[in-house]
Amino acid sequence: MLSYRHAFHAGNHADVLKHLVEILVLEYLVQKAGKPLRYIDTHAGPGTYDLGSSFASKNREFDTGISRLWERSDLPRPLVNYVDHVRALNPGGELQHYPGSPALAAKILHAGHRLQLFELHPDDAGRLQRWAGRDPRIKVRHSDGFAALKAVLPPVEKRALVMIDPPYEVKTDYDTAVDALQLASRKFATGVYVLWYPLLNRGLVSAMLSKLRAMSVKHLLAELPVMPAAEQGMYGSGVFVINPPWLLQQQLQECLPYLQDVLASPDAERFRLLANGD
Numbered sequence: 001m002l003s004y005r006h007a008f009h010a011g012n013h014a015d016v017l018k019h020l021v022e023i024l025v026l027e028y029l030v031q032k033a034g035k036p037l038r039y040i041d042t043h044a045g046p047g048t049y050d051l052g053s054s055f056a057s058k059n060r061e062f063d064t065g066i067s068r069l070w071e072r073s074d075l076p077r078p079l080v081n082y083v084d085h086v087r088a089l090n091p092g093g094e095l096q097h098y099p100g101s102p103a104l105a106a107k108i109l110h111a112g113h114r115l116q117l118f119e120l121h122p123d124d125a126g127r128l129q130r131w132a133g134r135d136p137r138i139k140v141r142h143s144d145g146f147a148a149l150k151a152v153l154p155p156v157e158k159r160a161l162v163m164i165d166p167p168y169e170v171k172t173d174y175d176t177a178v179d180a181l182q183l184a185s186r187k188f189a190t191g192v193y194v195l196w197y198p199l200l201n202r203g204l205v206s207a208m209l210s211k212l213r214a215m216s217v218k219h220l221l222a223e224l225p226v227m228p229a230a231e232q233g234m235y236g237s238g239v240f241v242i243n244p245p246w247l248l249q250q251q252l253q254e255c256l257p258y259l260q261d262v263l264a265s266p267d268a269e270r271f272r273l274l275a276n277g278d
Helices: 013-029 054-059 077-087 101-108 122-132 145-152 172-187 203-213 248-263
Strands: 038-041 048-050 097-099 114-118 138-141 160-164 192-200 219-225 234-242 272-275
Touching (some): 013 101, 013 160, 013 192, 013 219, 013 248, 038 101, 038 145, 048 054, 077 097, 077 101, 077 248, 101 114, 101 122, 114 122, 122 138, 145 172, 172 192, 172 203, 192 203, 203 219, 219 248, 248 272
Parallel strands (some): 038 114, 038 160, 114 138, 160 192
Antiparallel strands (some): 048 097, 219 234, 219 272
16 A cells, blocks of 8 residues: 555546635635635645656646646636646646645645645655644644544534545455545534546446445535546546536536546447435
8 A cells, every 4th residue: 555656647537626626615615715625635645746857748648638738728717726726836837746636635725724734655654744844724644544533523613524545456445445434524514525536447437436426415426428438447537526616517417528628439338326315
């Protein structure tokens, strides 16, 4: 598990989907003036990514994601907003850095909100702490976010977005993700939860989604395949959202066809957008 480094994948098609959803959810939640909010990230990474680093530049996965949106003039409004958040980290106009989920959350959240970030990899945890600096809103812990989640719910604010983005390098991550969401939704039923997952040609993903969709919770599932399904390797990604904001399905319905056209090969499967009962 500790061999995984998200920097290899920074800014790729999966990050586009995950971070688009994160931004849409957070910007909806912060509209309630005077209502404090907690952002909890179980697998936070280092905070931001240098796209010129040896990790990110090895396979240049950002060329399959944010790079294809960077100079577009026909983006749907929610994607304009997403790209603008990335531009804020690149004031010179050239795409050199990419914000991770914590950096996006820190930019959107106000002074009265809090960020609780967990990262198990020691190098990334150190980078995350240096990125957070002395920001009084942010608490960083070098620990397993799955194990820590039980203890931090419900938050004192009674409002939260929980981002869960495990590496899925070990098969138990699929069951652990289900167990974590089942427990979390019992302890804190009104929280918003976003689980990211890879699209892989293996039964583990299907089994996980079957268990998640059987939960007695309001949910939304969005998937973006970018290449044909293969025997091995990730061919796209998805997010499973519990208690999604009421506008999220409409916003994704606007964005997913565009992302399919720009990021996916012509022979990829079509995107999926499913809510309860679909």
